[in-house]
Each structure stands twice: as structure tokens, then as C-alpha cells.
Amino acid sequence: MLDIPSRVRVHVETLPAAQNDMGVCDAFEQYAPVGRPGAMNAPHPPKVAGIDSTVPAPAHTVAPPPAAPDTSPSGPSGPHAPRPAGALLQDRLAGWVSDLTTLNELTERLARTNGLDAALKELLRAGAALVGARRGLAVLEPDDGLGPDTTIGLGLARADLGHIETVPRSAMPYGTLLDTAAGLPGGDGEDVRPDLFAEDGLDPRHREVAGRLGYAACYALPLSTEAAGRLGAAVWFYDEPAEPAERRRHLVGLYLRFATEHLARLLDTERTRACMATVYEELLPSRLPRVPGVQLASRHRTGPRGGGDWYDALPLPDAALGLAVGSVTGAGPGAIAAMGRLRASLRAYAVMEGEDPVAVLSDLELLLRLTEPARSATALFAYCEPALRRITMAGAGHCPPLVLGERRTEFVETSVSAPLGMLACWEAPSVEFQVSAGETVLLYTDGLLHRTGDSVDRAFARLHTAAASVPRALRHDPAAVADHVLHTVLPNGLDMTDGAEDVALLAARFE
Template identity: 80%
Template sequence: MLDIPSRVRVHVEPLLAAQIDMGVCDAIEQYAPVRKPDTMNAPHPPKVAGIDSTVPLPAHTVAPTPAAPGVPPATSPAPADPGALLQDRLAGWVSDLTTLHELTERLARTDSLPTALEELLHAGAALVGARRGLVVVEPSDGLGPDSMTGLGLARADLGHIETVPRSSMPYGRILDGLPGGEREIAQPDLLSEDGLDPRHREVAARLGYAASYTLPLATEKAGRLGAAVWLYDEPAEPAERQRHLAGLYIRYAAEHVARMVEMERTRTCMTTISEELLPTRLPRVPGVQLAARHRSGPRGGGDWYDALPLPDAALGLAVGSVTGSGPSAVAAMGRLRASLRAYAVMEGEDPVAVLSDLELLLRLTEPARSATALFAYCEPSLRKLTLAGAGHSPPLVIGPRRTEFVETSLSAPLGMLACWEAPSVEMTAGAGETVLFYTDGLLQRTGDPVDRAFARLHAAAASVPRPLRGDPGAVADHVLRTVLPDGLDRTDSAEDVVLLAARFE
């Protein structure tokens, strides 16, 4: 709290100033430094909290109007009270700090690069008084991700902007390190500029903007990340106060965007590794059609699937999940899947033996980790499957006359018992039926209790339209969209999702 004698008392939240890495006094000094008046002509109120409380008299920008003949001169207005002026100025500073605090808090709540860029554009437009804008992300290290996001601009509008020679656009000068690109670039009247690129002039007239204000996105550690551009419908430019606020906001926003860029890179890397550890293509076996869908979490998870041809025209189908997430879980998933392939080739006709060997390997090599798995030995010519599961959810049969879960034996996950062994079960699929294998991530992403999630999955499978039932990929897509509606199948989640569909002819 700032205590000012006599009539002025202003409360300042230190957190507001700390949000933009400065104290209240530093903010006041930076924001509007006050020059000291002549000691002979100005009063000297006492200093408050280290602030020189002298306030200069306002400068006259318009000459006084001369009095009409015969009219006595008007009485000069009384000089403004310095305490009242200081109170107004402090109130304005506190209001600005509050605004910055709210905007940076909203930005900090974003957890992905696209949402962070959208919030940055909205906040910047409010600060500089613009209606439209775009932000271009192109890290100087060349490692990506590269993107262009618009505010009030459709994808076609962004395409028109990209046809302008890069060196004539303000964001291009910043991203390419051209002279003048290390600081703000204001173009208050584009169409009257001498030497403006003809294509830039054409695009500006087409999209209806007449001025722009551009700020670089850069941090000391990450270097140049991109640039943010705000567009005005009429010739204009932000005032000094708006520029200062926008500069403070962009300084914080650049740090947040740098963190989001690193997260995006990590997510892309983990997704690539997970995809490379899974089958690049599914085998073609007479009598059965296969399709798979995989959704990986942002940190990478341990869900996997496999389909491999076996001797005697048989087929091995497997799904599983390793506990944990991140690089260690992805690596464990790769080792487990590779081991299962080897055991399936040697003794695939006995799924119990395959999972028993996998249990022993997991217990000896990774005693602190557990996993679930389901392996099916499939004979397509007979439409016969022999299954064994270790703590895994049962498959789902989808056909013209039935939609039901396969009854499998109950068993603990691999790595939970000293010696794993559970009986296998046999089932025969009908012609035109699809057997759907899936991991628990599909159920857990719903956020429902287990019984409700199973009921939702069953209802989704039963609602597959008849024209789609001849395509296992269409069946898997319908189930995925119905169990996880509104794009939840593609949103970031800690849970991986795997579906493997086998349709028998």
C-alpha cells in the first residue's frame, strides 16, 4: 500500500507489478518518468515510497484565445492540485498493471501452441486497438514448428498475404533478420507509402486494411521465434501508451510461446517414435480385412497393436498397454511388442504360452513395470479365433445379428503375479462380422465409470450404419467418433487409444 499524506491514498497490488517483472516504483518510473519542476516555482510534497511526487504542470499545446475588445480578460483557472494529478496518474498505472495481469493470466492458462497464439492475437488486438491480425511462428533454429495463425482472417486471406514477397512484409523482415527487423515496425498509412511493393498494395486493398503494427516474438534463450502483426482498417498507429503496454505483454508472451514450441516439438517427436514402433502397414491375408487406429497422448504412451502372418495361413492379432507414459513407456512398448512377435512365430497356436513367455520376460527385465495384453491366434479360412488375455478388456463382435463382448477368462496383468497363466477361449465369427480389439485408453478418455464406458462402447458399436459394416476402417472410425464425440479422440489426453478391427468374409 502506498501511503500519501493529506488527500491521496492509493492501494497498489505488488503482484500486479511482479507479473511483468518489475516493482511498482520501477513501473511508475519506466512508464511515465516525471521531470522535476523549478524549485522556485513548484511546491515540494513529501516523497512517498521512494517516488518523487512532484508533478509537472501540463504543457500548453494551443495558444490562448485573445479576448474580444471591451471584454475583460477571463480569470485564469486555479492551478491543479498536484496531489489530485498524482492520484489520477497512479490510478491509470494501476489500471494498466491490472489489465496486463489479467491478459498474462489468460495466456498462462493455455496449454498448446495454437490456443496460445489465438490468445496472443486477441490480447494484442485489444491493447493496440486493432480488429484483425496474424502471428507467424518460424523459430530461427529451423527445427519448427512453422505456422501462421489469423485473427479475423480466413484461410484464403492468409493465402493472399503469403503471395506478397516476404521481404516487403514486416514479419518477413523480422523473421529473415533484415535491417529494422529487430524492433517494432509501424506502417501507419500503407497505401501512401513510397516504394510499397505493388503486390502488397494489391493485397492490402483486397483485404481492406490500411495500416499495420508488427512486433517481434523473441526471447534471450530461444532467439527469434516469430512475429505478430495487427491490421487496421483505416490509417492509424498505436499511441505511445498502447505501444508500451503491448511491448510488456509481448515480452511475457514470447516466453510462453517458447515453452509451447518446446512442448510441440516434444509431442511431435514422441508421436513419431510411437508410430515408427507400430506396424507401418497391416498384412493382407485371404479371408480377413484389417484396419487400425492409433491416437497418442502428448507425452507418448505405451498402447500398441500388432498383426502378423503366421505359418499355415494363420494370423496373429495382438493389442496391449504398458503402464506409464513418456519415453520410457514408449521404449518398453517397443521391446514388448518385438518380443511378442518372436514368441508368436514360435508358438502362436497356443496364446497362453505366448503370454506366459512374455510375462517371464517382463518380470526378469523390467520388474517395476506391468502391462496388459491380448493375443489371438486366428484361422481366417475357418473364421476361428483362439484368445488369451492378461488383464485386458474383452474384444467386441459387431455383426448384422449381434453386437456382444467376447467372454474371456479373468486374469491379472503381466508382471503382477509370480507366474502368469490363464486358460484360453475359442470363438467363431460369422461371415461379415467384425471383431474389434481396443485398449483401455478408449474407455478412460470418456471420463465415465467403467460400466458406463463399456455401455457407451457397446451402444456405439451397435449403431454402426449397415453400409459401413463392410469396411473395418469405417467401423473403427464410427466407434471412435461415437465413444469420443466432439473431437475428443484427437484432443490431448494422457491416455493412448488403439483400435484394431478384423472383418471376416
Template identity: 90%
Template sequence: MLDIPSRVRVHVETLLAVQNDMGVCDAFEQYAPAGKPNTMNAPHPSKVAGIDATVPAPAHTVAPAPAATDASPASFANSPAAPHAPCAPGTLLQDRLAGWVSDLTTLHELTERLARTSGIDAALQELLRAGAALVGARRGLVVLEPDDGLGPDTTVGLGLARADLGHIETVPRSAMPHGTLLDTAAGLPDGEGEVMRPDLFSEDGLDPRHREVAARLGYAASYALPLSTETAGRIGAAVWLYDEPAEPVERRRHLAGLYVRFATEHLARLLDTERTRACMATVYEELLPSRLPRVPGVQLACRHRTGPRGGGDWYDALPLPDAALGLAVGSVTGSGPGAVAAMGRLRASLRAYAVMEGEDPVAVLSDLELLLRLTEPARSATALFAYCEPALRRITLAGAGHSPPLLVGERRTEFVETSVSAPLGMLACWEAPSVEFQVAAGETVLLYTDGLLHRTGDPVDRAFARLQAAAASVPRARRHDPEAVADHVLHTVLPDDQDVTGGREDVALVAARFE
């Protein structure tokens, strides 16, 4: 980061001459502090984006010297006309420094706001708003189209309705600025490739359809930049639209270019996160049941939330011989691809054991524990398996370090009393007694993983109380539908804005209503 001392020895004309050939930061680095000048004694500007200073930017009342007429303006506002009178070099330099600090302040604030976005859509909207402010436009659109072909591909507009974007899409791609940027075969160098069209209707050879759409939407000029850097590659293009013929000055283009390069890197990171999340979701869809079985006497519903890294929470429901039903939930320690793979192996094994000896849940979990110790010695897991007989409304279950089921009915909302047991893989030999209980007609049994409790951030006893209260508050008119019960419990226990883990914990929930 940079530190501008209160006194700087700079040759004014030399500094202004090199201003066009280097960025603000480069100029500050080249002209390091030295000595004590006689002509400049103003206090230094306030600290912004790593610059140590104490004074806000003064009003620009001094016209630039003739030798620096092509230099970038010092602030977004145009300097008012001033009489051609000589000005002190120190005053001119102070004016320039104040303008640079103002620009850095703007960039710092805009990049900070962008960095706080955590989703692609929010980041694209912020990019459009900030870019419009920098280039002096009112509307725009950004086309996200990564050149690796992995997606996601989307178009987002600022001040443009969905129908407006549809009209723009009818224009031949090669006639639009973003098409020019995105279809460049060799890509675009970092910081290059801007497309500026200051007066569309006076252009020779303007595509007729583009002319028609521009007239319909009421824009007469455009300025486009590629979302492209050396590290991120080319991931899209942004276009800002002007209501009247116009073009941004060089300083505005320079600031917009700096901001867009930062935005490109940020969007590339969000793309990686989004792709990882989508990949994990696809893996989960393949490993978990694609659909729930239909067993007479029972209605089923399930809910599953996956963390960004992917965890080991799972659920299962499978028909068994003699019109029985097997229900299971569990969780494998760890996160990421390894935990997901272990979860898949464990679930597949439990299904096999359940078919062979499902009427004895203890035997099912004992076999699973032995398999886990032999194949996954570094992991442990919690699991709960319930053998259900819908015709008798009778359930026999065994749990290994897992939370007890919750019964939800007209006359009771209570947890099933289960024996205390260790998770699988924690002891040399797992063993715990099974529990048998009766379910009344119309009651719903909720099986869930610990992630539902952990996401609340409450102590264990308060988390259980919160879950019980949520189940008890299900409206009576909706208790006949397990889908409604599952949704109500999940949304009551975990409102969208009260997940203290930030979605890192997986959640699995199964609701089984007995008729």
C-alpha cells in the same frame, strides 16, 4: 505482486517526470507509502493483477500539466480537452494512478485469456485479437518462424482471408515489416525492434509490389513487433494493419510490448509441447505397423490415439503360417520415452514368438512374460493374443490382465468370456488357460486397450456397458465395413468434449470382420 495503499506520499511533478523512464510497476515500487498526506484522501482503486484497490478508474477530466506533456496517457480513451486551470496535485495523481490501474486491468484480462489457450493456432489468434485492441488496429497477421529451424512454420491472419495472405506473400520478404524483423541476422534484443510505418503511400522507396498489395487489401499503415525474448529466442513476428495512415501512441506501444513478450513465452511453451507430441507420434508410427496385412477371409481396421507424453499401448496384426492371422493388443505400465521403448521391444518379441508357436497363445504369452521379467523387471504389462483361422472362422486367444474382446454382429453384441488372469510381470510365473470360440459370417471382433475405458471416467462396469452400447448402435448398413465400425465405436464412447483424462491415456483399437 504490488499493493497500493490508500494513502501515498508522492511529489507529483517528480512522479510524472520519471513516468517515461520506468514501467508502471517500477514507479509503484519506487514510490512506497509513507505517512498521511493532506491533499489526497480518495479511496484506493480495485484489486487487479495483484494490486489491492477498491475504486474503479474515474473519468479523465483533468488535462496533464505542461511539465508532463510527453508522459503516457492514463487510459485508452483520449483525455477530453479541459480549460487551462490549476488542479490539485492529489487529483492529478489520483487520475494517473487510475489510468495505470486501468492499463494493468487490461493487460491482466488479456494475458489470462491467452494463458487459457492450449493450442498454437488458438494462441496465435488470441495474440492477434488482443494486440489489435491494444494498438488500435482492425487487421493483422502473425508469422511463426522459430529461429532454431525446427518449426512449425505458419502464418495466421486476423481479418484477412487465405487469398489475402497469399497476396501478402507475393511481396518481397525484405519489404514487409515481419521480414525485416525475422531476417535480422543477430536477432533482436528483448523488447526492441518494433517497426512502425505510419503512412505507407507517402514513404519514399516503397516497394512497388507492396504498394499494389496494400492498395488491393486496403491498408495504409502498419505496426510490427517481434516475438522475441531472451529465454524463448526469436520465434516469429506480429504485424497489425491500419485502414488509414495512423500510428499507435507511446502508451499503446508500451502495453503492446508487454503483452507480446508474455505471448512469446506462452507460445514457446506451446511449441515445446507440440514438438514433443509430434516426436512421440513419429516414434509410434515407426514402432507400430505401418500397414495392416491382407489375409483372405478377414477385413481389418485399427485406430490409435497417443497421449501428449506417449504411453505404452500397442496393437499388432501379422500373417502366420497355414493362412492364419495373429492379432494382439497390449499396454505397458508408465508413460514417456521409456514406456514407448519398452512397448516396442515387447511388441517385436511377441511377433517372433507368434511366428514360432502362434497356434498356442498361452505359450506365446508365457514366453513374453519370461522375457519381461528378465529384461524389464520394474515393469508390468497387459496383453491379449488371438490366433485366428479365417477359413474356419475360429479364434483361440489368451489374455494376461487384459479386457475381453467384443463380438459385434447382426444377432449379438457381447463380450467373449475369458478366464481371469494377472498381468505379465506381476507373478513369479504367469499361467492362464486359452479360450476358443466361433465367429459367425459377417461378425466383427473388437480388440481394445484399457485406455478406451479409462478415458470415459466411468466406473469399470459402466465403462464396459458404454462400450457395448456403442457397438450395438452401429448402423446395420455400416457393419460390413470395419473402418466404419471402429470410427463409430471410438466416437460414440469418446466424444471430443468428454475425455476426462485430457487425452493422457493412450487408446488402441483393432476391428477384424470375418467374411
């Protein structure tokens, strides 16, 4: 506790309830008419159908109105007497506390966003409350040219954004900030247009679009800092001629400084994720081979950190076909690189001795043990003879494949085996089985089971039920079978690419 002399001690808890109790979250919820058009939006019906005309009013960020001059004959002792110096200091401190509370609540809400789109939408909502607008747009356009570039609107439909994009870029406030030094750190830092239709040099197309969308003023700020550089710009639109007061400009400037740093961190994360996803995609087959007697389809989902799940299909001598799925332990760039090396090695071994899946996995085990002793992996390799509909398969610590057809839906009986890198004698047991015409063999990675969140037994039961429920009309198409199984085992968005676990499926239908 700071020891403040009693002559200047201020009891903030004695502030008026309306100023002290209302937080910024209440300001987003509570709507009230705003002040004069010169200071804020004037309340009036919307000019565009479907746009809410109410405006969030952060009343606790507005400076208190000046005291009326003392004109009463009673002099200083009358109702309009000058306020004591302590009361003025208390009001000033109350304003500072209110502003800090506002910024704290807004930045906390922004910090909880974990995606660029969500962060830009939150930025627009908070900025609209601070400057007293109800519509706006944010343009993300990093000046390093590496992207991603996007435009997010607040209170503007996709068609409205399309109309705005027809305005010459140089005529829009965000264009001025993005294409000139004004939007760089240390530049002018804002573009204020309090009355668009009163401007003599207003672009005709801008005038037409502003009239169509029903805005008469705008206020724009760059999204730039010394550390992050220039990432984009934000613009808020007023329905009537207006501009934010100096205090509001100061608050939104402080908020955007924090928001830009947060966006820069999200941008780095998004770029890293996109780069890893691209590398992962390039390490998987660009297309599946066409082999007589077999139809192939694949599906895969990559987790946010990138993992080591993979699949492969390659034609082999004597009209044979090699099918493989596997998973490398760990996540991130290291796991992705290891997955690429393992898949390339398996392809080489399969071409040399693919008719013996045990030998293929034994060679892969030896390679992994010698070159990456700290890493383990699971793998399954199947040598298929489409003309005979015969499959010879070996697995090392991997999930058993599933056969589904008109008369059966069952897992292939395989012996339990340790993963690659943990085998005692470098040998995985094998199994040979026959499939009927029209049956599909489904190979998958354990990420399909892990994403369900169920125990292993329940996850296998869910997979079996999903395969058995494939409609008869879809069973001739392996791609439709894979989609049905994926969406049935992983409902409610669990099959999306941002899941925690990688998933890979490979479906082979024998004719």
C-alpha cells in the same frame, strides 16, 4: 502498509469512475469511436465486406489530454487555473496503476491458453486493443528452423491471408523483422508504417493488396527475447493513416515480451508432443498384412503424454494369422519405449510358438518379470486360422474381445487373469471359439472404456450398444465398423488424439 508522509499521500480511490472502474476486459467488450486518424483508427464503414469496423477502445491506457492554457482574465483563480502539484502526481500515479492493471489482465488471459494457435489469437486480440487496431496477423517462424511454422489472422479471412502472402516477403513488415537483424533481441524492435500509400518505394503488389483489403498503415513488432530467441512477428493494420502513441508502444512492447516467453514454453511442449507421437507411430505397424480370408483395420489415438497402448497383426506359418493388443502401465517416453520392447518380443514368440497363445504370453510374462520387474502390462494374443474361421486366444488382464455379426453381438467368454508381471505361475488361461462368415472380431484396449468417464459396467454396455448399432451396409468393411464403434462410444470429440487415455482398436472380419 507502507508509511507514506501525508504531504505526498495519494488516495487512488478518488480517481474518476470512468478511469478507475473500467478494466481491460470491459475494453474488449465496449466499442466506441476512436480519436483522430493521426493517433488512432478513424471510425468509418469497413472497406472489405464482412469485417467489423468497430474498434475496442482501451480508454484507460490513453494518457490524459493536456490542460488548456489559462487565457481567462480571472487569472489563477478562474476555471482554467493550473492544477495543484498533488493533483498532477495523482493523475500520473493513476495512469501507472491503470497500465499495470491492463498488463496484468492481459497476461493472465494469455497465460490461460494452452496451445500455440490459441495463444497467438489471444496475443493478436490484446495487441489490437493496446495499439488501437482491429486487424492483424501473427507469423510463427522460430529462427532455429525446427518449426512449427504457422500464420494466424485477426479480422482476416483465409482468402485475405492468401492475398497478403502474395506480397514479396521483403515488402511486408514481418518479413523485415524476420529476415534481418531488426527482429533479433537488441535490434530496432519495430516497423512503423504510418501511411503506406505516401511511401515512394512501396512495392506495387503491396499497394494493390493494401487497397484491396482496406488498410493504409501498419505497425509490427518481433516476437523475440534473449532467452527465447526470435520466434516470429506480429503485425496490426490500420484502416487510415495512423500509428500508436509512445505510451501504447511501450505497453504493447512489455506485453509481447511476456507473450514471447509464453509462446516459447508452448513451443517446447508442442515439439515434445510431436516427437513422442512420431516415435509412437513408428513403433506401431506401418501397415496391416494381407491374409486370405481376413480383412483387417485398425484405429488408435495417442494421449498428450504418450502412452503404452499398442496393437499388432502378423502372418504366421501354415497360413495362420496372429492378432494382439496390449497396454503398458504408465505414460510418457518410458511407457512408449517399454511398449516397443514388449511388442517386438511378442512378435518373436508368436513366430516360434504362435499356435499356443498361452506359451506366447507365458514367455512374455517371464521376460517382463526378469527385465522390467517394476512394470506391468496387459496383453491379448489370438492365433487365427482363417480357413477354418477358428480362433485360439489367451489374455492377461486384458478386456475381452467383441464378436459382431448378423445374428449376434457378444463378448467372448474369457477367464479372469492377472496382468503380465503379476501372474503367479506365468500362465494365462486360453479359450477357443468359432466365428461365422461375415463376422468381425473387435480387439481393443481399456483406454476406449476409460475415455467414456463411465463406470466399467456402463462402459462395457456402451461398447456393446455401439457394436450392435453398426448399420448393415457398413458391416462388410472392418474400417467402417471400427470408425462407427469409436465415434459412438466416444462422442463429442472424446475420440480426438488429445484425450487423456490412449486407445487402440483392431478389427478382423472373416470371410
